[in-house]
Amino acid sequence: MQACRAVLLIATLVPAAVAVSAQQPRLLVAQKGEDSLGIIDPAAGKLLASVPEGGTTGHEVIASPDGRFAYVPIYGNSGVGKPGTDGHFLDVIDIASQKIVGTVDFGHGVRPHMPLIGPKDGLLYVTTELDQAITLIDPKTLKIVGSIPTGQPESHMLALSHDGRRGYTANVGPGTISVLDIAARKTLAIIPISKETQRISITPDDRWVFTADQTQPRLAVIDTRTNKVANWIALEAIAYGTAPTPDGRFLIVTLSQNSKVAIVDLKTMQVVRSFTIQDGKNSDGIAWADGK
Numbered sequence: 001m002q003a004c005r006a007v008l009l010i011a012t013l014v015p016a017a018v019a020v021s022a023q024q025p026r027l028l029v030a031q032k033g034e035d036s037l038g039i040i041d042p043a044a045g046k047l048l049a050s051v052p053e054g055g056t057t058g059h060e061v062i063a064s065p066d067g068r069f070a071y072v073p074i075y076g077n078s079g080v081g082k083p084g085t086d087g088h089f090l091d092v093i094d095i096a097s098q099k100i101v102g103t104v105d106f107g108h109g110v111r112p113h114m115p116l117i118g119p120k121d122g123l124l125y126v127t128t129e130l131d132q133a134i135t136l137i138d139p140k141t142l143k144i145v146g147s148i149p150t151g152q153p154e155s156h157m158l159a160l161s162h163d164g165r166r167g168y169t170a171n172v173g174p175g176t177i178s179v180l181d182i183a184a185r186k187t188l189a190i191i192p193i194s195k196e197t198q199r200i201s202i203t204p205d206d207r208w209v210f211t212a213d214q215t216q217p218r219l220a221v222i223d224t225r226t227n228k229v230a231n232w233i234a235l236e237a238i239a240y241g242t243a244p245t246p247d248g249r250f251l252i253v254t255l256s257q258n259s260k261v262a263i264v265d266l267k268t269m270q271v272v273r274s275f276t277i278q279d280g281k282n283s284d285g286i287a288w289a290d291g292k
Contacts, residue, residue, distance in 0.1 A: 028070050030061045037072055037093055049098040054091050062115045073112035073126055081154050081173045086111050102142050114157045120164030127158050150178040151187040157199050161206040170200040170211050179227050189227040193220045201242040212239035231269050
């Protein structure tokens, strides 16, 4: 499969992930306002189902590698670090039958958020903010099998290196990045960024990690060899989500304040182009969709 040439932009209320199966590709959309998971036929551009979640509300979603299941952490009704309910479980939804087929209960309020599949071990990694940790789940048994401390509150988003050795969390309120040793299940470093940071991404070669300063229009460029900020990329507005292109040449950046997307050349670490997204108010998430 070759990467399609379009970038998938996700509005603030609809974080999304792509589930790909051999016969029926599906787009999964976490519909925050409806407390449901939207299952979409991307070829027909048709909503097939809105699966009610077991609580309020799923913020993120990821599909199993075989495209059979969707994993939706039920975060709660609050913003990061703000008063509200504290979600304590994760829904497992069968994409074909469009039903909840399993639940992972964390046992107490943790505000689970970003789910990722480990590239080497196949485990499900979920940020659990109130525990200041990443929780590890065996997707076959739906049992919690371990955790990795982040050493910081509000560990909201997670990026995993492609070699499976490192994890990186964006800790919103502290404005830091935690560097995690996956095998040893410990925190290696805490990198100060700003008073507040958001979202996180890593290049395909695991060389650079990016996060957006929420107080100034700039991106922090973290050198994964030194675990330090190596550079700052100036932007025209405060950024939110970032995603490297699959070939590692460019970084796509959503500018949430002015409905624009910026393109950064990863050789020069400078913006080379920006364009406005139609009806893109408050766009924040970003992902690449694979297509034939």
